[in-house]
Amino acid sequence: MINxxxxxxxxxxxxxxxxxxxxxxxxxxxxxYPDLExxxxxxxxxxxxxxxxxxxxxxxxxxxLDERGRLRExxxxxxxxxxxxxxxxxxxxxxxxxEVLIFQALSGG
Amino acid sequence: xxxxxxxxxxGTGKGLLVYERGDDGWNCLGDHFLGLPVSVAWVDERxxxxxxxxAHRHWGQKLHRSADGGKSWEEVSVPTYPEDARLQxxxxxxxxxxxxxxxxxxxxxxxxxxxxxxxxxxxxxxNGDSWELVESLWNHPSRKKQWFGAGRDQPYIHSIVVDxxxxxxxYIAVSCAGVFETMNDGQSWEVRNEGLRAAYLPNPEAxxxxxxxxxxxxxxxxxxxxxxxxxxxxxxxxGGLQWEEVSDKDGFPAYxxxxxxxxxxxxxxxxxxxxxxxxRVAVDRALCVCRTEDGGQSWQEQRSGLPQSYCYDIVFRxxxxxxxxxxxxxxxxxxxxxxxxxGASWMQLSHNLxxxxxxxxxxxxxxx
Numbered sequence: 001m002i003n004x005x006x007x008x009x010x011x012x013x014x015x016x017x018x019x020x021x022x023x024x025x026x027x028x029x030x031x032x033y034p035d036l037e038x039x040x041x042x043x044x045x046x047x048x049x050x051x052x053x054x055x056x057x058x059x060x061x062x063x064x065l066d067e068r069g070r071l072r073e074x075x076x077x078x079x080x081x082x083x084x085x086x087x088x089x090x091x092x093x094x095x096x097x098x099e100v101l102i103f104q105a106l107s108g109g
Numbered sequence: 110x111x112x113x114x115x116x117x118x119x120g121t122g123k124g125l126l127v128y129e130r131g132d133d134g135w136n137c138l139g140d141h142f143l144g145l146p147v148s149v150a151w152v153d154e155r156x157x158x159x160x161x162x163x164a165h166r167h168w169g170q171k172l173h174r175s176a177d178g179g180k181s182w183e184e185v186s187v188p189t190y191p192e193d194a195r196l197q198x199x200x201x202x203x204x205x206x207x208x209x210x211x212x213x214x215x216x217x218x219x220x221x222x223x224x225x226x227x228x229x230x231x232x233x234x235x236n237g238d239s240w241e242l243v244e245s246l247w248n249h250p251s252r253k254k255q256w257f258g259a260g261r262d263q264p265y266i267h268s269i270v271v272d273x274x275x276x277x278x279x280y281i282a283v284s285c286a287g288v289f290e291t292m293n294d295g296q297s298w299e300v301r302n303e304g305l306r307a308a309y310l311p312n313p314e315a316x317x318x319x320x321x322x323x324x325x326x327x328x329x330x331x332x333x334x335x336x337x338x339x340x341x342x343x344x345x346x347x348g349g350l351q352w353e354e355v356s357d358k359d360g361f362p363a364y365x366x367x368x369x370x371x372x373x374x375x376x377x378x379x380x381x382x383x384x385x386x387x388x389r390v391a392v393d394r395a396l397c398v399c400r401t402e403d404g405g406q407s408w409q410e411q412r413s414g415l416p417q418s419y420c421y422d423i424v425f426r427x428x429x430x431x432x433x434x435x436x437x438x439x440x441x442x443x444x445x446x447x448x449x450x451x452g453a454s455w456m457q458l459s460h461n462l463x464x465x466x467x468x469x470x471x472x473x474x475x476x477x
Contacts (some may be wrong), residue, residue, distance in 0.1 A: 028167070059184070063168040066203045067189040074167040104167040 018042050021094045023049055026103035033057045046077055047090035049100055064102065074105035117437055118159070119445060120150030120427075120467030125161050127179060128445075128458060135447055135458050141179060149427070152471040153212050153221070158236065162207035170204050174237055188223060188231040188240035196263065197253050202227050205261075209427070211269035214276025224266030228256055228283050232295065243295045251286060251300070255317040259284040259339070267426060268324040272331045280324065280349060282336065287319035288349055301345075304352035308340050322365070323426040328372035335378050335405075337368040337426070342380055344405050355405025361392060362399040362408055367429035369436060376404045379436060379452055381424040390421045398436070398452045414455030415446065425466055432470035439465025 024038040041052040071087040078101040117128040149162035159175040194202040206226040213220030230243040256264040268282035277294035287302035320339035341356035356363035362382035371377035396415035399408040422440035429438040443462035
């Protein structure tokens with residue numbers, strides 16, 4: 001059993017004060033962004049993750065968010081094993097070395 | 110010397126297919142956007158740009174254009190509703206679907222118009238690089254109180270008719286609201302539903318609330334407008350000031366979605382009847398294209414080459430197109446038909462396609 005000690009957010013930064021998160025993506029997005037690879041990004045919130053990802057892959061935010069900046073209905077983001085709660089403003093906080101997974105709803109047809 | 114080669118763009122639930130008329134008939138040249146739903150497949154005849162609107166299941170609405178006849182595609186921005194744009198229920202408006210794209214007139218290169226859901230008209234001045242909401246229509250007093258969706262949660266604009274004599278004069282059709290006309294390039298709008306009957310409304314003669322499934326004009330006589338409406342087939346000979354029902358008196362044809370008109374003959378049009386909304390299959394489970402040669406006073410049934418038993422095909426509003434003597438249509442069950450004799454006889458090009466959303470003829474000029 002993993003005993004995960006919960007560290008308060010204000011002291012989880014790396015030694016240099018940054019929060020780094022590893023972001024990975026559903027393979028479905030590679031169709032539109034063939035160079036898409038997992039990335040380590042500096043970000044304190046999910047929104048900051050997406051802003052940084054957008055710099056690397058221009059336009060990708062439009063695939064993940066609607067024009068109001070909300071997570072699209074069929075897009076989900078996990079932080080670790082937890083689904084993001086704030087789908088409107090993406091304010092969920094990250095902790096050091098969190099793993100962020102961006103994927104889409106599974107559907108057939 | 111120049112000649113022309115006909116092609117067909119077929120927008121389906123699983124991609125865009127291209128057919129070409131060769132010496133040996135119609136052949137499929139290939140597909141694009143495999144697996145992705147195509148809501149619009151259209152070519153701007155002015156300079157030949159191909160357009161494909163995609164309705165991704167997960168990733169939203171996307172717009173692609175090709176300047177080289179489909180050899181390469183470029184994704185361009187989709188319209189966005191202004192931050193303060195609200196639906197009738199007060200929720201923020203966001204793009205749900207691209208229904209139709211039209212060019213803004215031969216004298217205005219680069220100008221495009223787009224009809225969307227929730228019901229809005231967008232305009233581009235730069236060949237689709239950016240889009241702006243036509244606010245005069247969005248702010249029309251009827252929108253918040255009298256527009257509503259038909260088979261969809263929100264109303265949508267599916268038909269745009271630009272007057273070839275005057276590019277600042279155009280019509281749009283909304284399901285459900287009806288027909289609107291602007292004479293001043295979208296600065297103001299007049300309702301043009303006089304004569305329509307909306308049997309489902311408490312007041313069938315209400316000014317607004319009609320459901321034109323498809324509206325077209327005869328290009329050589331732009332004051333002659335046609336519409337296949339939820340409640341029948343209508344025609345106007347005075348630019349929409351007055352509509353007259355031209356459904357068959359015995360009720361066939363009456364209901365349906367698809368419509369095609371002859372751009373050189375204002376008396377000629379085609380519809381594909383369906384059983385009304387409760388059932389939505391081909392009438393008597395038999396496919397039939399009806400043609401009028403007398404402005405809708407009478408309709409001929411054209412069935413040669415079309416299935417006549419246990420046929421459940423519906424033909425959507427953008428899935429019938431005409432080009433001179435040629436017609437083509439595609440159905441919800443993936444059947445694709447072409448006629449080269451104005452519908453008198455039909456050839457089946459495929460019965461294995463996905464659901465067909467859009468059929469569009471293009472003529473490619475060739476140096477010979």
